[in-house]
């Protein structure tokens with residue numbers, strides 16, 4: 001039975017570090033990280049969310065001691081270019097498009113069939129929203145984010161209506177919600193949680209020596225928190241509009257970096273017995 005609580009009811013990962021690490025039970029944590037709101041703060045536009053050198057260094061160090069994957073709603077190529085580290089795994093479009101070191105590349109959710117619907121929806125949305133000031137249509141390979149962060153409050157309904165109209169004519173797609181975005185995604189039972197478990201299997205991490213640890217801030221990260229209850233650790237950054245299935249929380253992107261730096265030292269000790 002999945003447990004969900006208010007974000008403020010769950011303990012801080014930094015305050016309860018020892019308790020959290022006890023759950024590793026000698027296993028090495030494999031690290032799965034969301035990008036926006038986790039590795040970079042939420043900002044006005046997607047192209048402004050740039051990774052700091054400090055965070056990049058923390059990720060680089062971590063990837064020398066364990067497997068590290070960025071699991072993002074962004075386009076996979078886009079997020080890989082923002083992170084700029086080639087020893088990480090990247091799952092883009094909410095886990096539909098995955099690459100990793102050594103030329104690893106896979107699209108395990110089977111989203112290719114939705115490509116032409118996404119192309120059509122992209123064109124329709126660009127057309128419908130051209131007049132809505134502040135709106136932004138962000139095409140990813142296997143999703144479209146319609147941003148309304150910079151849209152006047154009384155125009156947000158117009159954005160939603162345009163999204164619903166497009167979806168009405170496209171059974172291949174479904175809606176997803178996020179922070180000031182409506183997302184159009186393939187209408188397939190695949191999400192970040194399934195992508196995490198797929199990576200655990202594919203990388204041979206499910207055999208008992210690794211425990212998955214996922215950090216994220218948004219509603220789409222809940223699929224991963226749900227998947228990991230009882231078999232891993234979920235950490236929510238900040239809060240979103242709903243209850244969470246994560247078991248710990250971190251306040252901010254800065255706290256994520258501090259936590260990851262500590263984790264690198266801990267994993268070094270685990271790996272050296």
Ligand SMILES: O=P(O)(O)OC[C@H]1O[C@H](O[C@H]2O[C@H](CO)[C@@H](O)[C@H](O)[C@H]2O)[C@H](O)[C@@H](O)[C@@H]1O
Pocket residue numbers: 034035036037041042043044045046047049071072073074075138140145147149178179180181218220
């Ligand atoms: O799964 P994530 O890596 O967290 O990606 C989720 C969405 O993040 C981006 O949008 C969000 O961040 C923007 C920059 O801070 C912000 O302006 C926007 O309001 C947020 O919703 C990204 O642009 C989307 O494609 C991702 O789906």
